[in-house]
Amino acid sequence: MLFIVRFEDRPQAMALRRQHQPAQEAYIAARRDTIRASGPLHRDDLGRESGGLWYVDAPDRRSAEAVCHASPYWQAGVHNRLTVMPQQTPAHPYANVRVTCL
Secondary structure (H helix, E strand, O other): OEEEEEEEEOOOOHHHHHHHHHHHHHHHHOOOOOEEEEEEEEOOOOOOEEEEEEEEEOOOHHHHHHHHHOOHHHHHOOEEEEEEEEOOOOOOOOOOOOOOOO
């Protein structure tokens, strides 16, 4: 099952984020079969990160949450909240694109 996960950073977490970024990138790279897509969310057009977004393939919500809670950013306290949402499947049988609005 596919899930969209939105992470929110703690206030003033930028230094902590930078410190743990190599470990986070390695964690994601080692789980590409589960974490299908990932990237930062920006607070504004100046590029200040405020969280992240993952597209997770997991058997159920609990498994998706476990992958997220084991990440270096979560363990280090960069993120203070996450939202896990099941991915909607296309209604049209011939659709080949998935679209989700957050």
